[in-house]
Amino acid sequence: MNELDCERVLMAKMAELDGEKPEIFGERVNLHIEQCGDCRREIEQMQYLDHVLQGQERRLPNVDLWPAVEKHIGPRTASQIGWGPFALIAVLLVAYKLFEMLPERDPGMAFKIVPLVVLTALFIMISENPFKIDPELILEK
Amino acid sequence: MDDLTVIRKCQNGEGDAFRDLVERYGRQAAGHAAALLFNREDALDAVQEAFIDAFRAINKFDKSRPFYPWFYVLLRNRCYRMRAKDRPTESVEDMEIMAPKTGLSSEESFGLETALLSLSREHREIITLKYLDGLSYDELAEYLQIPRGTVMSRLFHARRQMQATLKGSLDK
Secondary structure (H helix, E strand, O other), rough: OOOOOOOOOOHHHHHHHHOOOOOOOHHHHHHHHHHHHHHHHHHHOOOOHHHHOOEEEEOOOOOOOOOHHHHHOOOOOOHHOOOHHHHHHHHHHHHHHHHEEEEOOOOOOHHHHHHHHHHHHHHHHHHHOOOOOOOOOOOOO | HHHHHOOOOOOOOOOOHHHHHHHHHHHHHHHHHHHOOOOOHHHOOOHHHHHHHHOOOOOOOOOOOOOOHHHHHHHHHHHHHHHOOOOOOOOOOOOOEEEEEEOOHHHHHHHHHHHHHHOOOOHHHHHHHOOOOOHHHHHHHHHHHOHHHHHHHHHHHHHHHHHHHOOOOOOO
């Protein structure tokens, strides 16, 4: 009697029947199956299931997704612009913070407005508001 | 135009070229999403969003690999996120995943679809990819991003569960 458990045997047998390389050798599997009525019964049932399922194909719905997808993939997207503009913003913000830390500074309003202007310009440039919740994801009927 | 040419064009900023991929794989993707979600609206929603994700990430695509397995991972992620919406699955009468190639009575087909719907999402996914798309274990591992051993084990348990649901007809 071999020491393999039924689950491992069944997995190996199904792999073999699927035309795949099983993880345990066929001889040991076959020996177990010869001696185990439960495994034989289960293999028969799985082969029947295999047979029934192999007679099926996937039902493919008729859909035209392009119009809906096209709306969302403009010629210039954030990913195409890359990280450069964002790095520029980070540098500007760090520079602003460093300047703020200098003693006896007199930055005026300009330094408070500049980061906001840069951010606004960037959003306009990429034509994409990252905070916007897009309500246009409507399904094509 | 083959996938690679289309992808190169997309990477060069020709967004219209992406249309080829959407038209080539849209139906297949909708079929996959439907099997995962069992809800037509959610499925189309997921496919649409996955294509948008794919376009945005097209620069990261490894051109030495086929497009669809890569896209399938994005689609799958979208489908799993759909769960948060918690929309109910549709009934088997309204939502058929399989079409019989050989003569199967309508009762048998209905039984099979019902058994498929009764499976967990992961089990349903592996059963449909294996049988309806004919994927090998290695391909399943790639599509599902799991080791080959897990493919064997998941497929085994999925078959066992489906077999238990179909037991009545199998015993005949």
